[in-house]
Amino acid sequence: MHAVVCNEFGPLDTLVVEERPAPVPGEGMVVIDVAAAGVNFVDGLICQGRYQLKPTTPFVPGSEVAGTVSAVGPGVDAWSVGDRVLVFCGFGGFAGQVMAPALSLVAVPDAIDLAQAAALIQSYCTMLFTLTRRTSVAPDEWVLVLGAGGGIGLAAVDVATALGARVIAAASTPDKLEAAVAMGAAATIAYEHEDLKTRARELSGGGVDVVVDPVGGRHAEPALRATRHLGRYCVIGFASGPIPSIPINQVLLNNRTLVGVDWGGWTFKDPLGNRALIEELMGMVADGRLHPTAPATRPLAEAAAVMEALIDRSVAGKVVLVP
Ligand SMILES: NC(=O)c1ccc[n+]([C@@H]2O[C@H](COP(=O)([O-])OP(=O)(O)OC[C@H]3O[C@@H](n4cnc5c(N)ncnc54)[C@H](OP(=O)(O)O)[C@@H]3O)[C@@H](O)[C@H]2O)c1
Numbered sequence: 001m002h003a004v005v006c007n008e009f010g011p012l013d014t015l016v017v018e019e020r021p022a023p024v025p026g027e028g029m030v031v032i033d034v035a036a037a038g039v040n041f042v043d044g045l046i047c048q049g050r051y052q053l054k055p056t057t058p059f060v061p062g063s064e065v066a067g068t069v070s071a072v073g074p075g076v077d078a079w080s081v082g083d084r085v086l087v088f089c090g091f092g093g094f095a096g097q098v099m100a101p102a103l104s105l106v107a108v109p110d111a112i113d114l115a116q117a118a119a120l121i122q123s124y125c126t127m128l129f130t131l132t133r134r135t136s137v138a139p140d141e142w143v144l145v146l147g148a149g150g151g152i153g154l155a156a157v158d159v160a161t162a163l164g165a166r167v168i169a170a171a172s173t174p175d176k177l178e179a180a181v182a183m184g185a186a187a188t189i190a191y192e193h194e195d196l197k198t199r200a201r202e203l204s205g206g207g208v209d210v211v212v213d214p215v216g217g218r219h220a221e222p223a224l225r226a227t228r229h230l231g232r233y234c235v236i237g238f239a240s241g242p243i244p245s246i247p248i249n250q251v252l253l254n255n256r257t258l259v260g261v262d263w264g265g266w267t268f269k270d271p272l273g274n275r276a277l278i279e280e281l282m283g284m285v286a287d288g289r290l291h292p293t294a295p296a297t298r299p300l301a302e303a304a305a306v307m308e309a310l311i312d313r314s315v316a317g318k319v320v321l322v323p
Helices: 041-047 114-134 151-162 174-183 196-204 217-225 249-255 263-269 271-286 300-311
Strands: 002-005 016-019 029-039 064-072 084-088 097-101 142-146 166-171 187-190 208-213 227-235 257-260 296-299 319-322
Touching: 002 300, 016 300, 029 084, 029 114, 029 300, 041 300, 064 097, 064 114, 084 114, 084 271, 114 151, 114 208, 114 257, 114 263, 114 271, 114 319, 142 151, 142 196, 142 217, 151 166, 151 174, 151 208, 166 174, 166 196, 174 187, 187 196, 196 208, 196 217, 208 217, 217 227, 217 249, 227 249, 249 257, 263 271, 296 300, 300 319
Parallel strands: 142 166, 142 208, 166 187, 208 227, 227 257, 296 319
Antiparallel strands: 002 016, 029 064, 029 097, 029 319, 064 084
16 A cells, blocks of 8 residues: 655655555454545644654654545454544554554444545544533634634634634635635634734624634734633644743633643543544534535645645645545
Protein backbone atom coordinates (compact mmCIF):
# COMPACT_ATOMS: atom_id res chain seq x y z
CA MET A 1 0.00 0.00 0.00
CA HIS A 2 1.03 3.64 -0.46
CA ALA A 3 1.67 5.71 2.67
CA VAL A 4 2.89 9.20 3.48
CA VAL A 5 6.01 8.78 5.62
CA CYS A 6 7.71 11.25 7.94
CA ASN A 7 11.28 9.90 8.21
CA GLU A 8 12.43 12.72 10.51
CA PHE A 9 10.88 15.86 11.98
CA GLY A 10 11.44 18.87 9.74
CA PRO A 11 10.05 20.85 6.81
CA LEU A 12 6.89 19.35 5.33
CA ASP A 13 8.49 19.02 1.87
CA THR A 14 10.66 16.22 3.28
CA LEU A 15 7.60 13.95 3.58
CA VAL A 16 7.63 11.10 1.05
CA VAL A 17 5.05 8.68 -0.33
CA GLU A 18 6.41 5.13 0.00
CA GLU A 19 5.24 1.60 -0.69
CA ARG A 20 4.71 -0.23 2.61
CA PRO A 21 3.54 -3.75 3.45
CA ALA A 22 -0.18 -4.11 4.06
CA PRO A 23 -0.98 -4.55 7.78
CA VAL A 24 -2.06 -7.99 9.04
CA PRO A 25 -4.61 -7.81 11.86
CA GLY A 26 -3.66 -9.39 15.19
CA GLU A 27 -5.94 -10.34 18.10
CA GLY A 28 -8.78 -7.81 18.46
CA MET A 29 -7.55 -5.71 15.53
CA VAL A 30 -9.20 -4.67 12.27
CA VAL A 31 -7.70 -3.48 8.98
CA ILE A 32 -9.53 -0.70 7.14
CA ASP A 33 -9.18 0.21 3.46
CA VAL A 34 -8.95 3.97 3.79
CA ALA A 35 -11.50 5.81 1.65
CA ALA A 36 -10.44 9.20 2.99
CA ALA A 37 -8.28 10.66 5.75
CA GLY A 38 -9.04 14.04 7.30
CA VAL A 39 -6.18 16.57 7.42
CA ASN A 40 -5.94 18.74 10.52
CA PHE A 41 -3.83 21.71 11.58
CA VAL A 42 -2.02 19.55 14.15
CA ASP A 43 -0.82 17.03 11.53
CA GLY A 44 1.57 19.62 10.11
CA LEU A 45 2.81 20.58 13.58
CA ILE A 46 3.44 16.90 14.43
CA CYS A 47 5.47 16.29 11.25
CA GLN A 48 7.58 19.37 12.03
CA GLY A 49 8.18 18.21 15.62
CA ARG A 50 6.32 21.30 16.90
CA TYR A 51 3.55 19.48 18.79
CA GLN A 52 3.46 18.04 22.30
CA LEU A 53 2.99 14.52 20.85
CA LYS A 54 6.26 13.34 19.25
CA PRO A 55 5.92 9.87 17.69
CA THR A 56 9.01 7.78 17.04
CA THR A 57 10.25 8.32 13.48
CA PRO A 58 9.70 7.07 10.86
CA PHE A 59 5.92 7.28 11.17
CA VAL A 60 2.85 7.72 8.98
CA PRO A 61 0.85 10.83 9.95
CA GLY A 62 -2.96 11.11 9.80
CA SER A 63 -5.25 10.76 12.78
CA GLU A 64 -8.74 10.26 11.36
CA VAL A 65 -9.99 8.00 8.61
CA ALA A 66 -13.14 6.49 7.21
CA GLY A 67 -13.30 3.45 4.97
CA THR A 68 -14.35 -0.17 4.71
CA VAL A 69 -13.19 -3.10 6.80
CA SER A 70 -10.90 -5.32 4.69
CA ALA A 71 -9.70 -7.85 7.32
CA VAL A 72 -10.52 -8.76 10.92
CA GLY A 73 -8.20 -10.38 13.43
CA PRO A 74 -8.91 -13.28 15.82
CA GLY A 75 -11.52 -12.52 18.46
CA VAL A 76 -13.29 -9.80 16.47
CA ASP A 77 -17.01 -10.51 16.23
CA ALA A 78 -18.45 -7.01 15.99
CA TRP A 79 -17.12 -6.19 12.49
CA SER A 80 -17.13 -7.91 9.11
CA VAL A 81 -15.32 -7.32 5.84
CA GLY A 82 -17.14 -4.58 3.93
CA ASP A 83 -18.50 -2.67 6.94
CA ARG A 84 -18.36 1.12 6.56
CA VAL A 85 -16.50 2.54 9.56
CA LEU A 86 -14.56 5.51 10.88
CA VAL A 87 -11.81 5.62 13.45
CA PHE A 88 -9.71 8.17 15.30
CA CYS A 89 -6.45 6.27 14.83
CA GLY A 90 -3.98 8.86 16.10
CA PHE A 91 -1.33 8.04 13.47
CA GLY A 92 -1.13 5.96 10.28
CA GLY A 93 -4.14 7.49 8.52
CA PHE A 94 -2.40 8.93 5.42
CA ALA A 95 -2.14 5.49 3.83
CA GLY A 96 -4.05 3.01 1.72
CA GLN A 97 -4.82 0.90 4.79
CA VAL A 98 -4.75 1.41 8.53
CA MET A 99 -4.99 -1.05 11.42
CA ALA A 100 -6.98 -0.16 14.55
CA PRO A 101 -8.45 -1.90 17.61
CA ALA A 102 -11.94 -3.23 16.85
CA LEU A 103 -13.25 -1.44 19.94
CA SER A 104 -12.29 1.96 18.53
CA LEU A 105 -14.35 1.67 15.33
CA VAL A 106 -17.71 3.37 14.83
CA ALA A 107 -20.18 2.49 12.06
CA VAL A 108 -20.80 5.14 9.41
CA PRO A 109 -24.52 5.31 8.48
CA ASP A 110 -25.29 4.79 4.78
CA ALA A 111 -26.58 8.37 4.59
CA ILE A 112 -23.09 9.75 5.28
CA ASP A 113 -20.42 9.80 2.59
CA LEU A 114 -17.10 8.27 3.76
CA ALA A 115 -15.07 11.37 2.82
CA GLN A 116 -17.51 13.46 4.82
CA ALA A 117 -17.21 11.10 7.78
CA ALA A 118 -13.40 11.26 7.71
CA ALA A 119 -13.49 15.06 7.77
CA LEU A 120 -15.80 15.21 10.77
CA ILE A 121 -14.00 13.33 13.47
CA GLN A 122 -11.52 15.73 15.09
CA SER A 123 -13.31 19.01 14.43
CA TYR A 124 -16.90 17.97 15.19
CA CYS A 125 -16.03 15.65 18.10
CA THR A 126 -14.05 18.47 19.70
CA MET A 127 -16.95 20.87 19.37
CA LEU A 128 -19.67 18.44 20.43
CA PHE A 129 -17.46 17.54 23.42
CA THR A 130 -16.91 21.24 24.19
CA LEU A 131 -20.50 22.40 23.97
CA THR A 132 -22.21 19.36 25.52
CA ARG A 133 -19.65 17.77 27.88
CA ARG A 134 -17.29 20.58 28.99
CA THR A 135 -19.90 23.35 29.07
CA SER A 136 -23.45 23.81 27.86
CA VAL A 137 -25.25 26.18 25.55
CA ALA A 138 -28.87 27.18 26.06
CA PRO A 139 -31.18 28.14 23.20
CA ASP A 140 -30.79 31.80 22.20
CA GLU A 141 -27.49 32.21 24.01
CA TRP A 142 -24.78 34.01 22.02
CA VAL A 143 -21.67 32.05 21.02
CA LEU A 144 -18.62 33.90 19.63
CA VAL A 145 -16.45 31.63 17.44
CA LEU A 146 -12.89 32.71 16.59
CA GLY A 147 -11.22 31.29 13.46
CA ALA A 148 -14.78 30.55 12.34
CA GLY A 149 -13.80 29.57 8.78
CA GLY A 150 -11.38 26.82 9.86
CA GLY A 151 -12.09 23.17 10.63
CA ILE A 152 -12.82 23.64 14.32
CA GLY A 153 -14.49 27.00 13.66
CA LEU A 154 -17.05 25.76 11.13
CA ALA A 155 -17.83 22.77 13.35
CA ALA A 156 -18.36 25.18 16.26
CA VAL A 157 -20.78 27.26 14.21
CA ASP A 158 -22.73 24.16 13.15
CA VAL A 159 -22.88 22.51 16.59
CA ALA A 160 -23.76 25.74 18.43
CA THR A 161 -26.49 26.53 15.89
CA ALA A 162 -27.87 23.00 16.19
CA LEU A 163 -28.08 23.52 19.97
CA GLY A 164 -30.22 26.62 19.38
CA ALA A 165 -27.56 29.27 20.00
CA ARG A 166 -27.00 32.42 17.97
CA VAL A 167 -23.48 32.51 16.58
CA ILE A 168 -21.15 35.43 15.89
CA ALA A 169 -18.40 34.27 13.54
CA ALA A 170 -15.02 36.01 13.68
CA ALA A 171 -12.44 35.38 10.97
CA SER A 172 -9.82 37.09 8.83
CA THR A 173 -11.18 36.96 5.28
CA PRO A 174 -14.52 37.44 3.48
CA ASP A 175 -14.52 33.85 2.15
CA LYS A 176 -14.10 32.42 5.68
CA LEU A 177 -16.87 34.68 7.02
CA GLU A 178 -19.13 33.68 4.11
CA ALA A 179 -18.50 30.00 4.86
CA ALA A 180 -19.47 30.59 8.50
CA VAL A 181 -22.67 32.41 7.50
CA ALA A 182 -23.53 29.56 5.12
CA MET A 183 -23.07 27.23 8.10
CA GLY A 184 -25.58 29.26 10.16
CA ALA A 185 -23.75 32.17 11.79
CA ALA A 186 -26.11 35.06 12.56
CA ALA A 187 -23.47 37.79 12.48
CA THR A 188 -19.81 38.26 11.58
CA ILE A 189 -16.74 40.19 12.75
CA ALA A 190 -13.73 40.67 10.46
CA TYR A 191 -11.36 40.55 13.43
CA GLU A 192 -8.26 41.81 11.63
CA HIS A 193 -10.05 45.13 10.96
CA GLU A 194 -12.87 45.47 13.51
CA ASP A 195 -12.67 45.82 17.29
CA LEU A 196 -13.53 42.29 18.46
CA LYS A 197 -14.70 43.14 22.00
CA THR A 198 -16.79 46.17 21.02
CA ARG A 199 -18.44 44.50 18.02
CA ALA A 200 -19.18 41.26 19.88
CA ARG A 201 -20.83 43.22 22.71
CA GLU A 202 -22.83 45.32 20.23
CA LEU A 203 -24.01 42.38 18.14
CA SER A 204 -25.06 40.34 21.18
CA GLY A 205 -26.75 43.20 22.99
CA GLY A 206 -24.32 43.44 25.91
CA GLY A 207 -21.99 40.45 25.79
CA VAL A 208 -21.71 36.88 24.54
CA ASP A 209 -22.41 33.82 26.70
CA VAL A 210 -19.75 31.51 25.27
CA VAL A 211 -16.47 32.01 23.39
CA VAL A 212 -14.94 29.19 21.33
CA ASP A 213 -11.25 29.99 20.81
CA PRO A 214 -9.06 27.72 18.64
CA VAL A 215 -6.82 30.69 17.66
CA GLY A 216 -5.33 32.20 20.85
CA GLY A 217 -2.83 35.03 20.50
CA ARG A 218 -3.97 38.63 20.53
CA HIS A 219 -7.68 37.87 20.06
CA ALA A 220 -8.02 35.95 23.32
CA GLU A 221 -8.24 38.78 25.84
CA PRO A 222 -10.73 40.94 23.89
CA ALA A 223 -12.87 37.83 23.36
CA LEU A 224 -12.89 37.07 27.10
CA ARG A 225 -13.74 40.70 27.83
CA ALA A 226 -16.67 40.40 25.41
CA THR A 227 -18.40 37.80 27.61
CA ARG A 228 -21.34 38.83 29.78
CA HIS A 229 -22.23 37.68 33.33
CA LEU A 230 -21.61 33.91 33.76
CA GLY A 231 -19.80 33.81 30.41
CA ARG A 232 -17.76 30.70 29.48
CA TYR A 233 -14.51 30.99 27.55
CA CYS A 234 -13.49 27.71 25.92
CA VAL A 235 -9.74 27.26 25.35
CA ILE A 236 -9.45 25.01 22.28
CA GLY A 237 -6.09 25.80 20.67
CA PHE A 238 -3.46 28.30 19.62
CA ALA A 239 -3.42 28.23 15.81
CA SER A 240 -1.99 31.77 15.68
CA GLY A 241 1.09 30.63 17.64
CA PRO A 242 1.32 32.63 20.87
CA ILE A 243 -0.30 31.17 23.99
CA PRO A 244 -2.12 34.15 25.46
CA SER A 245 -1.59 35.44 29.02
CA ILE A 246 -4.85 36.77 30.37
CA PRO A 247 -5.30 39.02 33.45
CA ILE A 248 -7.05 36.64 35.83
CA ASN A 249 -9.21 39.42 37.28
CA GLN A 250 -11.11 39.22 33.98
CA VAL A 251 -12.29 35.75 35.05
CA LEU A 252 -13.39 37.00 38.48
CA LEU A 253 -15.33 39.87 36.92
CA ASN A 254 -18.80 38.86 35.76
CA ASN A 255 -18.36 35.41 37.37
CA ARG A 256 -16.80 34.08 34.17
CA THR A 257 -15.47 30.55 33.69
CA LEU A 258 -12.41 29.41 31.73
CA VAL A 259 -13.13 26.00 30.19
CA GLY A 260 -10.13 23.90 29.12
CA VAL A 261 -10.81 21.46 26.28
CA ASP A 262 -8.54 18.50 25.49
CA TRP A 263 -10.72 16.19 23.44
CA GLY A 264 -7.73 14.09 22.30
CA GLY A 265 -6.59 13.47 25.89
CA TRP A 266 -10.15 12.59 26.94
CA THR A 267 -10.44 9.95 24.20
CA PHE A 268 -7.67 7.95 25.95
CA LYS A 269 -9.18 8.43 29.43
CA ASP A 270 -12.74 7.59 28.36
CA PRO A 271 -12.74 5.59 25.08
CA LEU A 272 -16.29 4.37 25.61
CA GLY A 273 -17.45 7.94 26.29
CA ASN A 274 -15.76 9.01 23.06
CA ARG A 275 -17.41 6.19 21.17
CA ALA A 276 -20.80 7.37 22.45
CA LEU A 277 -19.88 10.92 21.42
CA ILE A 278 -19.02 9.81 17.86
CA GLU A 279 -22.22 7.76 17.62
CA GLU A 280 -24.21 10.81 18.77
CA LEU A 281 -22.39 12.88 16.15
CA MET A 282 -23.18 10.38 13.37
CA GLY A 283 -26.83 10.43 14.42
CA MET A 284 -26.96 14.24 14.32
CA VAL A 285 -25.42 14.31 10.84
CA ALA A 286 -27.59 11.49 9.52
CA ASP A 287 -30.84 13.09 10.72
CA GLY A 288 -29.89 16.54 9.44
CA ARG A 289 -29.38 18.39 12.73
CA LEU A 290 -25.78 19.02 11.70
CA HIS A 291 -24.80 20.17 8.20
CA PRO A 292 -21.07 19.69 7.61
CA THR A 293 -19.91 20.97 4.23
CA ALA A 294 -18.39 18.46 1.84
CA PRO A 295 -14.60 18.42 2.22
CA ALA A 296 -12.21 19.15 -0.63
CA THR A 297 -10.41 15.98 -1.77
CA ARG A 298 -6.70 15.65 -2.63
CA PRO A 299 -4.42 12.68 -3.43
CA LEU A 300 -1.94 11.34 -0.83
CA ALA A 301 0.92 12.92 -2.79
CA GLU A 302 -0.43 16.37 -1.86
CA ALA A 303 -0.37 15.72 1.89
CA ALA A 304 2.49 18.17 2.51
CA ALA A 305 0.89 20.90 0.38
CA VAL A 306 -2.41 20.58 2.24
CA MET A 307 -0.70 20.76 5.64
CA GLU A 308 1.30 23.81 4.44
CA ALA A 309 -1.93 25.50 3.33
CA LEU A 310 -3.50 24.93 6.77
CA ILE A 311 -0.46 26.40 8.49
CA ASP A 312 -0.49 29.34 6.00
CA ARG A 313 -4.10 30.03 6.97
CA SER A 314 -5.30 29.73 3.35
CA VAL A 315 -7.85 26.91 3.77
CA ALA A 316 -11.54 27.57 4.40
CA GLY A 317 -13.28 24.40 5.57
CA LYS A 318 -11.88 20.86 5.53
CA VAL A 319 -9.65 18.82 3.23
CA VAL A 320 -9.37 15.01 3.07
CA LEU A 321 -6.69 12.87 1.40
CA VAL A 322 -7.97 10.09 -0.84
CA PRO A 323 -5.46 7.22 -1.30
N1 LIG B 1 -8.43 21.20 22.30
C1 LIG B 1 -8.72 20.22 21.48
O1 LIG B 1 -9.20 19.16 21.88
C2 LIG B 1 -8.43 20.40 20.02
C3 LIG B 1 -8.91 19.48 19.05
C4 LIG B 1 -8.65 19.71 17.71
C5 LIG B 1 -7.91 20.84 17.32
N2 LIG B 1 -7.44 21.69 18.29
C6 LIG B 1 -6.67 22.90 17.93
O2 LIG B 1 -7.52 23.84 17.34
C7 LIG B 1 -6.75 24.71 16.51
C8 LIG B 1 -7.47 24.90 15.19
O3 LIG B 1 -7.50 23.66 14.48
P1 LIG B 1 -8.24 23.59 13.06
O4 LIG B 1 -8.19 22.18 12.64
O5 LIG B 1 -9.54 24.30 13.11
O6 LIG B 1 -7.24 24.44 12.16
P2 LIG B 1 -7.57 25.28 10.84
O7 LIG B 1 -8.63 24.62 10.05
O8 LIG B 1 -6.26 25.53 10.22
O9 LIG B 1 -8.17 26.67 11.39
C9 LIG B 1 -7.44 27.47 12.28
C10 LIG B 1 -7.83 28.93 12.08
O10 LIG B 1 -6.99 29.70 12.95
C11 LIG B 1 -6.86 30.99 12.41
N3 LIG B 1 -5.51 31.52 12.52
C12 LIG B 1 -5.19 32.71 13.03
N4 LIG B 1 -3.88 32.93 12.98
C13 LIG B 1 -3.34 31.84 12.40
C14 LIG B 1 -2.01 31.50 12.05
N5 LIG B 1 -0.97 32.31 12.31
N6 LIG B 1 -1.80 30.32 11.45
C15 LIG B 1 -2.82 29.48 11.21
N7 LIG B 1 -4.12 29.75 11.52
C16 LIG B 1 -4.37 30.94 12.12
C17 LIG B 1 -7.25 30.91 10.94
O11 LIG B 1 -8.45 31.66 10.82
P3 LIG B 1 -8.40 33.20 10.36
O12 LIG B 1 -7.51 33.25 9.16
O13 LIG B 1 -9.80 33.49 10.11
O14 LIG B 1 -7.83 33.94 11.54
C18 LIG B 1 -7.53 29.43 10.67
O15 LIG B 1 -8.63 29.27 9.80
C19 LIG B 1 -5.37 24.09 16.40
O16 LIG B 1 -4.49 24.79 17.26
C20 LIG B 1 -5.57 22.67 16.92
O17 LIG B 1 -4.39 22.19 17.52
C21 LIG B 1 -7.68 21.48 19.61
